[in-house]
Amino acid sequence: MILTLIEHDQGVIDPQTFGMLTAVRGLAAEQGGALHAILIGADVAGLAAGLGDYGVTAVHLIEQESLDAYAPNAWAACVVEVMAAEKPTAVVGVGTERSNEVMAHVAARTDLPLAANCLAVQPEDDAWFVTRMRWGGTLHEEARLHGEPKLLTIAALGIEVETAPSGSAPEIIAVIPDLTDADLLVRVISRVEPERKGISLTDAPVVVSGGRGVGSAEGFAVLEQLAALLNGAVGCSRVVTNNGWRPHAEQIGQTGTRVAPELYIACGISGAIQHWVGCKGAKQILAINTDAEAPMVTKADYAVIGDLHEVIPALMAEIEKLKG
Amino acid sequence: MSQLPEKAKVVVIGAGIVGNSIVYHLAKLGWEDIVLIDKGPLPNPGGSTGHASNFLFLATHSKEFAEITLDSVEQYKELGVFTQCGGIEVARTEERMEEFRRLMGSSKKWGIESRYVTPAQVKEMVPFINEETIVGGFYTPGVGVVDSLQAGTLMREYGEKKGVLSSFPNVEVMDIETEDGVVKAVVTDKGRIETEYAVIACGVWSPRIAKMAGAAIPLTPQVHQMISVGPIDVLAQTDGEIGYPIIRDMDTFMYERQSGGDMEVGSYAHRAILIHPDDIPSIEEAEMSPTELPFTEEDFEAQFEHSLEIMPDILGDETAGIRHAINGLLSLTPDGYPLLGETTEVKKLWSVAAVWIKEGPGTGRLVAEWMTHGVSDIDGHHSDISRFSNYARGEYHSAQRTAEAFNKTYGIVHPREQWLSNRNVRVSPFFQMQKDLGAVFFETAGWERPQWYESNKKLLAEFGDRVVDRPNEWDSRWWSPIINAEHLAMRQRVGMVDLTALSIFDVKGSGAVAYMEKMAMAKMDVAIGRGVYTPILNVKGTFKSDLTILRLGKTHYRVITGGSDGPRDMKWFNDNRPGDDSVTIQDMTSALCTIGVWGPKARDLMQSVTKADMSNEAFPFGWTKKIRIDGVEVLAFRISYVGELGWEIYIPMELGLGIGQKLWKAGQEFGVVPVGIGVYGTTGRLEKGYRLMSAELDADYNPVEAGLARPKVKKADFIGKEGYLQARAEEPAALLCTLTVEDHTSKSGVKRYMQGGEPILTLDGEMIQDAKGRYSYATSAGDGPSIGKHILLAYLPPQHAKVGKKLLVEYMAENYPVTVAAVGSTPVFDPNNERMKA
C-alpha cells in the first residue's frame, strides 16, 4: 500500500497533489493496488470524496479542531500514526514547500531517509531507485532510497493530471490522532493577505521580466509600462535584485518566485540556470535580447534580437496603434 | 543579420578592441569585402576587452609603446570615448623614485607631459589617499579612461556604413584552411568563407585559432585580479565615470581606479596564474564570461592590506563592499611586446594579438597600414611576430617567460636585466670552456653568450686606473668593470669572442645576384670573396635591418645578421624571394659556429695555426677565404665590429670545439684573452661608432641620417630606393653623432654613468627636437676605455650636429655636460681604421 499526503490550504486541495496521485497510481498498482491518502485538518471531510477520481482507494481522515491552523509537526505526527497502523510500503507527498516540510518532519520523527522532489521511482527489492531534482530541476540525481517504508515527495509541476479509469468513492477511515502540545507548538497563528499592487506575479497572464540588460533601476520604466498595457506583472532576474534595481518579491528563479504565465517576456535576461528554473513553466516564452545565442533566446519559443530599449517602445507604439 | 558570405577579401576573427580597430582602419584604407566574426555576442563578445579596466597610462620606456599609445589616445578622442582624468604613479620607496626620474627622461623623449608631485600634491588631487604611505608621485595629466566597447561599436559602424564591412557575432571558427602555405578559407560553424587574408585578433584565444592553420602565436593567457569596491560616497558624488586621477601604487604592483561610485582595485602582484588557451571556458560554461574566471581570494590577501594602507578612508569603510571580483584573463608574451604581423608559418595569415586597450586603435592602424602598404607609419618591429626563433614559438617557452614577465608589469626593470626562466636553450660548442673561464652569460634569442669572464678579474690590476668602476648600484647592475679590462687587453694583445649566436643564412641560385641587389642598399654584384656591410631598407627607405653579406660564389651569398634579428630578417628575405625557384634560402644558424679573433696579435695567432697566408697583402680587409686549421676547412672573414685587426671564423658546428681549443691554446703565447659581448656589443662597438639595429637603426630613420649613406647610389633597383634617393636629396633632419660625457659627478658627488635612452638637452636644459618632431636621446651608451670617456650615440639636428658642440644629457633628473665628438659614422677611436686594416 502506498500512503499519500493530501496537501490543501483554506479548503482547497493543492492542484499539484493530483499530479502526484496520477504519478503514484501506477506505483500503487505494482505494490498491490491500494492507494491510500491522508487528509488532515479541522474541516476537511468534504475534500475526501473527490480523491477517488484520482485512484485513491481509502482516505485516512484526521479531523480535529486543533488542526484548524496549519501545524507542520502535528501533520507529521498524524502521518506517523497512520504509518504505524497501516504499514505502507511508501509514504508519498507532493514536492511543494509545505509537503516537503511535513515529510521532512515525518522523516525526522521516524529517523528514515527522505527523497524530495522525485521525478521517477523504480521500486526494487531493498532500496528504491529514484531520480530526483537538483538545482531546481536543471540537474537530476539518481539515487538509492533506503529505509522502510520509503519516504518521498514527487515533483508534480510538469505532470499532466489524469483521473483514474475506474474511480470510485474511497473508503473513509477516521483517525483520532494523539497530538501533544509539542506537536502543535509550531502553527500558523495568523495570516496576512498579500499586498495587492495590481496583479500578482503568479496570477498574471503575462510577465514582463528584466535582467542585466535593462541596465538600471530607471530602465525598468518601459517594462512597467508594457506590463500595464498587457495587464501583466513585472518580474526580474537575480542580478537585478542583487543590484538593488527591483525588490526581491519580483525575482523569478530558483530562489525567487516560480511562475507559469501564458506569456513570459524575458528582456535582457541571459538565461542562467537560476533564472530558467523560475520561468520554464510559462506556456510561451518570448526573449528580447541583443545576443542571438544567449541561452534565454535559444531556449525560448520566440525571440526578437535587439536592444530592449528600442524594441519595447516600438512594441508599445504598435499596441497603442492597434487600440486606436 | 544577413547570411555569412561565401567569399571575402579579409576575414578578421575577433571583435574586441583589436579586431574592431583593424576593420576600421582597413575600411579607411580602402579595403572592401571585410568580414568580422566573433564567437560571442556584440558589443561584448566575452574576451578581455569586456572586462578591461580601460585606462591608458602613457609613460613608458619603449618608443614603440609610447607611439602606439599616443596614437590610440588620439583615436579614442576622435571617437568621443576618451575621458581625461590624469594618472599618478606613486612611490613608496626611494628606489621607485629613482625609477620615476628615469621614466621622466622617457616621457620627455616621447613628448609626453609628466611631472613630479609631492605626497601633499597627490593628496590635493586625490583627497582620500593616505599620503603618509608614499614618498612621491609621477603625474601624467594626459592619462584617461575609455569606453572600449563603444569605441568598437563606432569603428564597426564606420565600416558598415561605408558598405565595406559586415560583422557577424556568434560565429565560431572551426578551421582555417591553407593551400601551399597560404590562407585559403576560414571555416566556421555557420559556413565557410573563402578569403585572401585572415587576421587573428582573438586575444587569449589567438594561439588556439592560429594552430588551426598550423601557425604559432606565442602568447599565454594569464590572470590579472581585480575587485570593485563600493558604494563609496565621495566617488558617487562626482559626475560621470571618473572624477579623480587614477592611482598606480607601483611598489605594491596595484592600481586604484574610480569607476562611478566604485573603486576598482587591480593587481599585478600575485603569483603568475597561467591558463592554457584550451582551458578557457565556453561562454555557456562560464560563470561570468570566458575571460572573467572565479576570483581566487588567497592570491589577493596582501593586496587587501596594501589597498587599505593607501586609501584607508574609503576602502576601509565597512559599508563599502566588494561587489565584483574577478580573475580576469589577459594576454602576455615572452618579451612583453605584442604579436603583430603576418605569421612566419602561413602567408596572408596575420596576427594582431597580445594588444591591450591602450594600444588597440594605434595597433589597428599600424597593422592595417602594414597590410596595405607593406610598411606602417609607426615602426612596430619590436612587436613583429616573426621575431621569435622556432624554439620560442612553442607553448613551453611562452609559458615559462610570461610567468616570469607577469610581475615585471609594474616592476622596475633594468635595461640589461636578464631572464631567468628557460635558459641554456641554445649553447655554442664553447659553452663548457666558457663556464670553466667563469663566463657570466647573457641571453639573446635563446643563445647563451658570455657577457664577460670572471677569470679576467686579474686584468683589473693590469689596467689599473684605466678601468673605471661604477659606484652607483643601478649603473653597475648587470655590468662589470671586467668588460673594460677585457676591452683594453684585446686592444693591446688579442681577444677571442664567441659569435655563434649570429644568425646566418645562405642565398643561392641563378637569380641570387639580382635578388640580392633588390634586397640590399649596397652593391651586391661584387667580386667573389668580398664581404659587404649594408642597410636593408623597407619600402619607404628607412631601416628594416642592417647586416653583412658575403659573396661566396657566383650565385652564392651568405647573410650574417644579429641573433635576435635573424628570424625577422629571414622572413623579410623569404617574403621577397622571387616566385620561381631561382633563389633558395637556407638557414645556416644551427650549422655554423663563429669565433672572432681580434687585436694587434690576431694575425700572429692565426698564422700560428694555419698554413694559409694571413698577411695583409694576401688576405686584405673585407675579404673572405677558406683556410684550414688542423686540416679542418673553415671560412675566415677579415672584418671587425670592435675596430681591430682580425677575423670572424665560421666553423661547422661539430668541429667548433676542436678549433676553439686549438686557437685558445695557440693564443696563450700571444696573451689571448676571452672577450665577452660586453666589449663586442658595447665598448668596442661604441668606440667605433657602429650602429645597432633597434638602438640607432629603425624605421624612423633613414640611411642619410644614420650616416650610412654610400658615396654613390648603385644603379640596380632595390627596396626603399625611392625613399633613399629622396633622403639624399634633402637636408637631413638629424644626424647620428657620437658624444662623450665630460663630467660624471652628480650633485651628491657620486659618479653616474648613463645606460642609454637619456634625453640630450641644450645647455639651457631644453629638449632638442628635429624638424620631423623627433627628440634627441642617447640611442646607446657605454664606456670607451681606450678613449677614456663614456660614449653616447644620439641623433642631433644639424645645428647641434657639430664636432665640439657642448650639450647636456639628463640622467636620473640631473644634467651632465657632453660634447659632440664625431658626426656621422666617423669613429672616435682610430678614425682612419688603421688598426683594422693593418
Place this chain on the structure above:
Amino acid sequence: MDILVCIKRVPVTGAKVVLTADEQAIDASYLSFAPGPHEECAIEEAVQIVKKHGGSSTALTLGPDAAVEQLRYAASMGVDDLILLETDEEWPPMPTARAITAAIQAQEKKFDALLFGNESADAGGYQVGIRVAHALGMPVVTGIKKLEFEAGTAVAHRQTPAGWEIYEVPLPAVFTIKEGINVPRYPSIPGKLKAKKKVIQRIAPEEGDVGLEKVRLVVPEAEASDVTILGHGAAAAPQMVELLGELGLV
C-alpha cells in the same frame, strides 16, 4: 542572543552545467563557490540579529577543507565564530543532520536560534534543518522571510501564494531562511582581513548510515532549440503584436 547559521558550499553555475567524469559532482573547474543564496541571507540575518540584540554569531558548514572559504566569507560579512565539519565529499541529509546535531551538542555555547537555508541550492533535500530541530528537541519554522525576536520568543513570517503565515515560537528554535528576507551585504575589505584571522574549529564527523545513496548525477537532455526569431530591433514590433494577438493577450 547566540545565533548559529549553517551553510553549504555550492558552485556558482553559468548557463550550462558540466559534470565531472565520475558523474558525482558538477565540474567546477571554471566556477567559483559560494554559500547558497538562502544561506547568504541567513548569514546576513544572523549578523543583523546580533547587531540588534547583542550576543554572538557562529557559522557552521559540513564539507571539504575548501569550504573554509565559505566560512571565511561568512566571517567577512560579520560572523564571529567558525566551525568546519570536515568531510571528503558531499553527504546526504541524514548523516549531515546527525553531524550538525552532534557538533551543536558538543559546543559549550547554547544557541538561541539556529538558522539554515530553506533548502540547499544544489541538492535541494528540504530536510536538514528540520532533522536537526527534532534531534535537539527544538521547534522549527521553515521558509522564513521575516524574523523578529522578543523576550524569549520569535515571530516568523512565511510567504505563501495566499499571503503571509505568521508563526510564534519559543526559543531556542530552528529557522530555515529564504532569500528575500534581507539584502545580504557585500563583504568589505576590513571584513575580509578580519575573516582571514579567524580561528576555525575543525571537527571530523563520522558519516554512518546514509539513507539516500547518490548513484550519479545526470544533466537532463535539453529540449532542442526551435526558437522562432520574430525579427530584429524595433522592426519586429508588428510580428510581436501578431503573437500577442494569437495568444489572446491584446
